[in-house]
Amino acid sequence: MIHSQHDALVDIEAGDEPLSNRSANPFFADIAAQRVSRRGWMAGGMAAFMTGFLPAGSAEASATATGPQPSIGFQPVPVAVQDRITLPPGYSVQVLIPQGTMLDGSTGRPLVEMSGEEQGRAIGAHHDGMHFFPIEGRAPDQGSSTEGLLVLNHEYVEPRFMHARAAGLSLGAGRMPLEDGARNPDEALKEINAHGVSVVRIARGADGAWNVVADSRNRRVTAGTPMEIAGPARGHALMRTKYSPDGTRTRGTLNNCAHGVTPWNTYLTCEENWAGYFVNRVQAEQRPREQARYGVPVQQSRYNWDQARGGADEFVRFNATIQGADATADYRNEPNGFGWVVEINPFDPASTPVKRTALGRFAHEGVVFGPVAEGRPVVAYSGDDSTFEYIYKFVSRAPFQAASASGALLDEGTLYAAKFNADGTGEWLPLVHGQGPLTAANGFADQGEVLVNTRLAADTVGATKMDRPEWGAVDPVDGRVYFTLTNNSRRTEAQVDAANPRSRNAFGQIVRWREEGDDHAATRFAWDLFVIAGPEDNSRVAGDAALTADNTFACPDGLWFDADRRLWIQTDIGENEQLRGALAPFGNNAMLCANPVTGEIRRFLTGPVGQEITGVVTTPDRRTMFVNVQHPGATTTAADFAAGRVNSAWPDGEGRLPRSATIVITKNDGGVIGT
Template identity: 60%
Template sequence: MSNRSSNPFFSSILNSRLQRRQVLRGTLAAAVTSMFAGPIMDGLKARPASANNTKLGFKPVPISEADTIVVPEGYTARVLIPWGEPISGSFPRYSLKNTGAEQGMQVGQHHDGMHFFPIEGKSPYEGSSVDGLLVVNHEYIEPRYTHAAAVGQALGPDGFPQKEDGTRETDQVLKEMNGHGVTITRISRQSDGSWRVVRDQRNRRITALTPMEIRGPVRGSDLVKTKYSPDGTRTRGTINNCAHGVTPWNTYLTCEENWARYFLNNDEDVPRDHERYGVSTDGTSRYGWELADSKADEYIRFGASASGASATEDYRNEPNAFGWVVEIDPFNPNSTPVKHTYLGRFAHEGVVFQSPVEGQPIVCYSGDDARFEYIYKYVSAQPYCQATASGALLDDGTLYVARFNEDGTGNWLALKFGENGLTPENGFQDQADILVNTRTAADFVGATKMDRPEWGAIDPRNGNVYFTLTNNSNRKSEQVDAANPRPENDWGHIIRWSEAGKNPTATSFQWDIFVLAGPEDDSRKLSGRPLNADNIFVNPDGLWFDADARLWIQTDIGESSQNQGEFAQFGNNQMLAADPDTGEIRRFLTGPIGQEITGVVTTPDQRTMFINVQHPGATTSEEEFAAGKINSRWPNQDPKIYPRSATVVITKDDGGIIGT
């Protein structure tokens, strides 16, 4: 948590409607009933589900603690492109002894958001369902599962090997950097229903070292000038790539989430553009990349202290080149990725677009995944034209942040220089300053502090927007508000809204809560009824609508909580499907031990689904790792092979549409 602003939590307003006893744990029903006794979005009230109107045609799977993928009866799950799968160059086979350079020719680690692009390259949603480019994010890495040198050491998920003098072997750092980023690989369906990697010139890796262009208002700003880019127009690499976005012009957006701790600033006075985001200020950075023994420029840049006479002689501004949304053209292997600064700098979980309308602005949304952070919307200044649309639409517009009012209404507050007090008198020098310090600007205008806003999804029929709020155990009773109604919110919930007049560019909206996750005695569906054995879940994270408006929900119970204490009743992380009209929810899938289910997309015909299993075995303790007692061996189930993140291909045995 980095938000220490004094923004109100609406507790003064809520106290007139909710007695504190109503929002204490165990009295959830009273709180929800009181909050939503007033206006609610027209057309979004729950309708009873019946056998002939449900969107969900599969039998729910039970909660599981097994080290495997479990799917409903009549479905098959197969593994595709696990970490280390070769895709380019000399196609080196996966081995714990792979070098850093070899990792740059292989699928990265810890798969996350992804999209299947039909091979024709004309539309992100129409075209071939048997041949295409699969583009996959890689959020982070576990050094203990990455290096042969780590075997036998007492290392946790973020622990890394070090030399006796405190430095790190350069090739280990290179391997970790190349394990980050994005994988682009061509895949095709085989006659037996399986899929395989196709050798193609478009197969490539985008990593923490790939040259990138900075665009938008921050381009050329003094805040991003470095030794590498004295004019502030370029940077190297993308890291902590969580969820994603898909543009209407058929490109891929990868989002930089928890990037801040990759950097270390030991200066006595840490600037707000570091402090407000949680840049490390003592010891080492998350992985100690700045400790590479070669002391090469591409590694020491993760030490962000001021060491030169000016910013163009060191890397004090390097953290400001991260926290952005990066656009990649998967069909052009020679293209340079672009960081679009008008979408704001924060812990981006993903980007989700409203359906484009010819002659109207582009509209997209993004969540800042941290406790007490915000939800944002971007509206382009120029209208969408299918014939000419490009990433330029993301470089000129207005970034807004959401305020959720206690009466079920909301407002979008512009983060625009000269408006809403964002002026030099209040510490904001220009639009670039506002965007580099997006969180600080959102604090200033009075946005609503949310319970870790993560993935968003938009109902393709009506434009209603859904966002997961994963959890917030730090929220106190006096800090609850209508949009975040539970103190010590261990379980999480899903919020949704409809823009005023069904106009995506509107500056006001109406909202409600779609589901409050949790056990049977502390949860509520849209119908007002609690969740049950077929659908109890917690910590909603991934979210996606398919073409038939089924809402897919993925969970991320943290490694320290999985199958422990109160969380034991939920088993391993899972994926569910929901009917947004009736509120019906069914559990579709459970994953192996220690992992997070994330990333979901289907082929255009909806008969093949891809999901990702991230960090299996992450719940292995330091002591267990040192003793070789790894609690997951998924997907190989070989005691000689460490667990590996991978994509999973799901098909229906009768060849039908997934979910029906």
């Protein structure tokens, strides 16, 4: 996931996008301020932060209390700063598949000694979104609770913890230095192969421990894997490259953050901060709009893969500078192959991943589906995780039919951007060529161009600028949609609105809405705020309760409903802010559990030093939970690294470099997690 953004561009976290939304669209914070006035809340002080909440006794609030309520029975854990996992009494944890674990279950070489090719046969870096597919392969959430395919994203890499050459160098969490003006090609390949997705069969043994099982379905999808392009952008002139002159294929998937699971039992991986992996060495104002609006840099790329020694095509493609007579002679359009949702069939290792372009091109955090019903459209929501970007919804043209449903449902339909109004209503604005301002006269020649330039299309129709929308989740009982808005320190007092109610928003909030008529394909909705995160004196939960020592949190990111309606909230305080300033009281990143009806929240887990907690899923019986721990030790300074001082040794222990890994959580009495 992207980390917190700062006012000065030079201060943004490594890999984060610079602010690129210069549109005049309304800010969510402005809308919030208007709603405060219209609802008659007191002016000033904490009242300004209470905007958007439904009064506890209102008819709207009562409507959310229908259906069964989840039980939350564990003892909350305190804020922690130690280099370990902390869980409530009665729970146990196991570390599973850290980066470098071989997919065949064999013992591989230490990560720093691995070759690029070996990394392509091992678990990748920076574990993120994830799903457990029961081994029967019939449904995404039904079947075995002791064996299945674990599919997980690998968002990005930390080269200093991957390469032997890094030892003793003064390196932060960014790129490796060049050698004689070039990147070492095997180091570059290793980093490319550490990106993407892992599919790995796991099983619980008689002793209760989970282990990798060798299986022909175990595979890696990396930043170099061949992929198909589907939907309206397939074959478009803006998709043509030297690798794919007809614009129907590309290579790889990048910066895979959160995910989605389709009703037809496939996995969706989402490309978030992909723009920085490319470079276009021209003046910034000379970049085409499909690069400028997404932040493709003009000096150097995130990892300098384009500068790998030898000039192999697999590396040169990251240079988007015009070098040939037309687009089929160079890689000027290579960035246009990224920013999509990618479908992977985990049960068919021979299948080619497919980029579903009808879902739009932006910094996808993840994708979450509304409930499916026979004969009704498929509906999917996604957030664009960057400062002042938008929330989107896709509604399929064809209806869902369980017997024949496939990824083709995601290739035709309507993509919408959300507009939040100050009176608590909202509307979905269609991003359809020929409708409203999305015409050739306004620079959108066809639907393919609308989708390649999704952000510009949303700018044009007037969507609401949000505080970095990240993960979404849908309440399995009342169908209400929740989205985390992680933070936005760039928002000024003049940019405050109803759904983004704080300037210099360091702590974030969770917005939720209910579609008109409880129809997820509707074009109108009603919204409120479930929680405004922050310290005890600067926070609110629906029903007007402040957070307490048992549940204060900041920077909500990961979000997931279990089948019992517990809402799991994960935090991502960025490396530049962890244990510092206003964010110091929150300690290490954590995971909390919430009751969406009552607003009760308890802290369930705290992680080791320098990490973010991300990705959560349980087995169908809800007695085993998988959670990812990403980039432990990332807060180690360059000077400390050069001196051999790394502030985390998780998960392998003292004297070992930190690695991202999955943890397995069980209840000692064998019960359901969270009860």
